[in-house]
Amino acid sequence: MMGEKNYAAHIDESKNIHRLEQHLSKVAKRAAGYAAGFHSDQWAELAGRWHDLGKYSTTFQKMIFEANGMEAHIEPEVAGPRNHSSAGALYAVEKLDKYGHVLAYLIAGHHAGLPDWYKIDAKGQALGERLKEKQLLEDALKENIPDEILKGEVPNQAMVGGSEGFALWVRMLFSALVDADFLDTESFYDKSKAGQRGDYPLLHDLKSLFDAHMQKMAASADDSKVNRLRAHILADCRKAGIQSGGIFSLTVPTGGGKTLSSMAFALEHAEKHGKSRIIYAIPYTSIIEQTANTFREIFGDSVIEHHSSLDPDDPKRENHKSRLASENWDAPIVVTTNVQFFESLFAARTSRCRKLHNITNSIVILDEAQLMPPEFLAPILKVMNLLATHYGVTFVISTATQPALGTMKDSFGRELFKGLDNVHEIISDPDDLYRQLERVQVEIPADFQQRRTWEEMAVEISEHESVLAIVSTRNDARELFKLLPEGTIHLSALMCGEHRSKTIADIKARLKAGKPTRVVSTQLVEAGVDLDFPVVYRAMAGLDSIAQAAGRCNREGKLSEKGKVVVFVPPKPAPAGQLLRAAQTTVSLLSGNNSDPLARNNFTRFFEHFYDKCELDKEGIEGLLRPEGDLTGVQFRTAAMKMQLIKDAGQSVFVRYDAECEKLLDDLEIEGPNRELMRKLQRYTVNVPQYRFDQLLKSGDIQVIQDEFYVQTSDVLYHQDLGLLLDGEMMSPDQLIVGGV
Numbered sequence: 018m019m020g021e022k023n024y025a026a027h028i029d030e031s032k033n034i035h036r037l038e039q040h041l042s043k044v045a046k047r048a049a050g051y052a053a054g055f056h057s058d059q060w061a062e063l064a065g066r067w068h069d070l071g072k073y074s075t076t077f078q079k080m081i082f083e084a085n086g087m088e089a090h091i092e093p094e095v096a097g098p099r100n101h102s103s104a105g106a107l108y109a110v111e112k113l114d115k116y117g118h119v120l121a122y123l124i125a126g127h128h129a130g131l132p133d134w135y136k137i138d139a140k141g142q143a144l145g146e147r148l149k150e151k152q153l154l155e156d157a158l159k160e161n162i163p164d165e166i167l168k169g170e171v172p173n174q175a176m177v178g179g180s181e182g183f184a185l186w187v188r189m190l191f192s193a194l195v196d197a198d199f200l201d202t203e204s205f206y207d208k209s210k211a212g213q214r215g216d217y218p219l220l221h222d223l224k225s226l227f228d229a230h231m232q233k234m235a236a237s238a239d240d241s242k243v244n245r246l247r248a249h250i251l252a253d254c255r256k257a258g259i260q261s262g263g264i265f266s267l268t269v270p271t272g273g274g275k276t277l278s279s280m281a282f283a284l285e286h287a288e289k290h291g292k293s294r295i296i297y298a299i300p301y302t303s304i305i306e307q308t309a310n311t312f313r314e315i316f317g318d319s320v321i322e323h324h325s326s327l328d329p330d331d332p333k334r335e336n337h338k339s340r341l342a343s344e345n346w347d348a349p350i351v352v353t354t355n356v357q358f359f360e361s362l363f364a365a366r367t368s369r370c371r372k373l374h375n376i377t378n379s380i381v382i383l384d385e386a387q388l389m390p391p392e393f394l395a396p397i398l399k400v401m402n403l404l405a406t407h408y409g410v411t412f413v414i415s416t417a418t419q420p421a422l423g424t425m426k427d428s429f430g431r432e433l434f435k436g437l438d439n440v441h442e443i444i445s446d447p448d449d450l451y452r453q454l455e456r457v458q459v460e461i462p463a464d465f466q467q468r469r470t471w472e473e474m475a476v477e478i479s480e481h482e483s484v485l486a487i488v489s490t491r492n493d494a495r496e497l498f499k500l501l502p503e504g505t506i507h508l509s510a511l512m513c514g515e516h517r518s519k520t521i522a523d524i525k526a527r528l529k530a531g532k533p534t535r536v537v538s539t540q541l542v543e544a545g546v547d548l549d550f551p552v553v554y555r556a557m558a559g560l561d562s563i564a565q566a567a568g569r570c571n572r573e574g575k576l577s578e579k580g581k582v583v584v585f586v587p588p589k590p591a592p593a594g595q596l597l598r599a600a601q602t603t604v605s606l607l608s609g610n611n612s613d614p615l616a617r618n619n620f621t622r623f624f625e626h627f628y629d630k631c632e633l634d635k636e637g638i639e640g641l642l643r644p645e646g647d648l649t650g651v652q653f654r655t656a657a658m659k660m661q662l663i664k665d666a667g668q669s670v671f672v673r674y675d676a677e678c679e680k681l682l683d684d685l686e687i688e689g690p691n692r693e694l695m696r697k698l699q700r701y702t703v704n705v706p707q708y709r710f711d712q713l714l715k716s717g718d719i720q721v722i723q724d725e726f727y728v729q730t731s732d733v734l735y736h737q738d739l740g741l742l743l744d745g746e747m748m749s750p751d752q753l754i755v756g757g758v
Contacts, residue, residue, distance in 0.1 A: 026072060040069065041066050055177055057186070057189070059174050074153070118649050119648060123194050130366040132365075134649050178406070183648070220287040243456075253278075258286040262290055265443050266441070268443075270417045272456075273454060282413060297312070298381060301544055312352065323346065355383065359397055363642075385565075387561045393662060395434065421621050421625045425629075456580055460581070483552070484552040486538070493556065493587060498537045507537055511740035512739070513674050521548075549572035562599070602623060668727060671701050705741070713734075
């Protein structure tokens, strides 16, 4: 039997030993500190002390001294010499009875991810089965484990949120444990990297930078009606920021300056109430870098982006190096995607859960909140209520087209849908603001059943020197583009991010110079892209999409008359699913309605009718996460697998857009991946539907490099106007919203 001092948690390449008792004690202390923010430090401390009990076994110690210490640390989910997490899970149940099941979920999953209790269809061994492997605990307890490590009793802290909040609470505890484990392990393997973490200014200091920036902007702004209204919106946000936390709505017409005004609210609120960080969640990757850059101009390196679909989250790529590189959102300002934010709140994998405890005591701004997918709305709103009530999170629902997110009841008063609790509007008089910011006249079809051909639309659109036409699919965009005069500009997500950015910059420059500018685009321009056209055409869509399109028309209010927005019925209906349902709801709402289509009260009616036709928990997420009486039965892994906000997002392919991209791809092929290189290359990716990806791979038009990255090889596959050429296949714009890991 080995002496106590020789028990190893990790061994590095130089054969230095990370003592197991020291590791358990430090992880326990760090995890408790993280969980103190939601009054659960006693639970997290126990999880930290017991998470690696299995490493005391003779079998594990023999293996870690004989094998590479880093590889030994990563374990499979089956019994064997590297399974060191089942012992701690078994010990928790032995010591704490049913309350030990709370810790069993955390400890058993601290490498491979939160498990299911029952085996259904998700990968991984079910926790209920793992807790039958009693020998793993017996092997560990034969060793000289210090009493300080083994002692423990049921914590006297209540489970946060009761049974309804059980699954979120367990994930929060899991986050505290795995982040503490990762960081303590990192401090052993790479002390220099560990020393670089957490060295950020306080939000109070960032507020001073923001105030100076806004003063400079105000001094240089034109004295226009729109700018005066933006100043009013900013003032309302600053005033509301001192209110107590909870859930707020920021209802501002497009072009009203929501991005900076919502940040003003957040900074005021953080200073008044001691909030830890600001998380800005955006629906489209096409604008996330633009927003992050706007904030970096003010706050510098205090801003992190988290959205790359190239970060490792695949089990076959889960190794020591990639795990320690995972983001844990410890910066004061985080810019991410809605997909990344909400999927993480229902995740099972350690790499996605690790950051969750840092959401506690934060301010979360949900930009363009109307784009939250209806089929997941019930579990999303439930977790928002829990975060606001129990974890000190303040939400700001920021959009020009506020969705109907309150509780819905039938005519007998029975609850049909549990919505958000006590939402407070930030703007003092939204109706008056909408009237004053009315800058367009919307023309709707006289007959919603009369479809227009693309040839007819091309003739009509061509009559305007500067015009934006927005359609619902990439295929439609290309069809219309081919019929318009030479010099027309095309925009879609089949163009890589760098291509889109340069194209949008060119459009803005042309408009500013007063040059004729015709653009055909998918809906990617409808959120966060500050274009200002005198005329906008929009193919029939949801009322919220029509309003967003109108926000690209006469945006600055500089036209002598109102801008012109023309809604038309395209040759074919929108693709089946949410897009078609939204368009049909709009037709039903506007038929025979002579009021302004963009009147604010129309949006509430639109979303009530739209949601009424949708399954708001289509995948049954809430049922999967409901605990049984003895705190068993939660299906964490299956729920995470089903909580995919974007279905069939396709495969990411690097395209050869410009010389800089060629250089980066050469670096990737020669040196292999690293975080900085992959962030740069993210600008040159296009998502390809799986069936088309398989065809391109088979034909040799794309090839794999470094065993996992796919790169365009054919010179004719990427077009400098149209982007990636995929034979005109049709994809839903829902697939433009992509979140990374």
